Amino acid sequence: MKKKISIYHIVCAVILLIMVIICIYPIVWMFFGSMKDKAEFYTNIWGLPKQIHLDNYIAAWKNADLGRRFINSLIVTLGSMCIMIPVTSCAAYAVARLNFKGKNLIYMYLLLGIMIPAGVLGIPTFTVAMKMGLLNSHFGLMLIYAAQNIAMGMFIMRGFFISLPRELEEAAMIDGCSRFGCFVRIIVPLARAGVATQVIFNGLTIWNDYFMANIMITKDELRTLPLSIANFVGKHSTNYPELFAMLTMATIPVIIVFVLSQKSFIEGVAAGAVKG
Secondary structure (H helix, E strand, O other), X not given: OHHHHHHXXXXXXXXXXXXXXXHHHHHHHHHHHOOOOHHHHHHOOOOOOOOOOOHHHHXXXXXXXXXXXXXXXXXXXXXXXXXXXXHHHHHHHHHXXXXXXXXXXXXXXXXXXXXXXXXXXXXXXHHHHHHOOOOOOHHHHHHHHHHXXXXXXXXXXXXXXXXXXXXXXXXXXXXXXXXXXXXXXXXXXXXXXXXXXHHHHHHHHHHHOOHHHHHHOOOHHXXXXXXXXXXXXXXXXXXXXXXXXXXXXXXXXXXXXXXXXXXXXXXXXXXXXXXX
């Protein structure tokens, strides 16, 4: 029995190692490619750089105006999260803790948003945004991103709210706290892992989105990072070292956020799936 378990563990470890290599190698290859010059990139495309060329990062930053693109993406991402998190938290709390007619029907209806691909809603969203004057507007893009992620955010938060004992609210209300006060001061802090999961899961989705930003934004000064990368490919398609440098700079913030918050992310995903 011990031998079978050992073999099983070895096989699992080998499979996980292969998966890690498959996931990590493209990032490592991109990083090494960003430090080569053009000649070495084509003659030594898979190997380590013989000489480090950090000027690729400087050139990519200037040519693509990455400073402005980073700020635009940051504004859109943070703004969308500021709209989405309060809405999803309040909606999930109402569905999880309050009793009213049609609660389950409303919940199932909102969950349909998870099943609808964003591409299907592209033309209707563009039409509505154009009529409302939201094109070429960061605020309009924030509203769309927040609306697209409400279903998933509410699903995650509902799982946390259901798991919390009702006695906490009852004790607070006996002490004179209102229901909204219980929600803000007790329930939301206890469900902070769910909030962190929304920030990571939906925040990274918004940060990396190209499709909706390309539909909504046409002015160059308002373009986000994914749009800038796409335009860079079109204008400088042969300069792959600079392109890889740009991709590396765009990827670093995502990796940092995930590494710092991976514990809350895993806890949130597991709790939302099991307790929901």
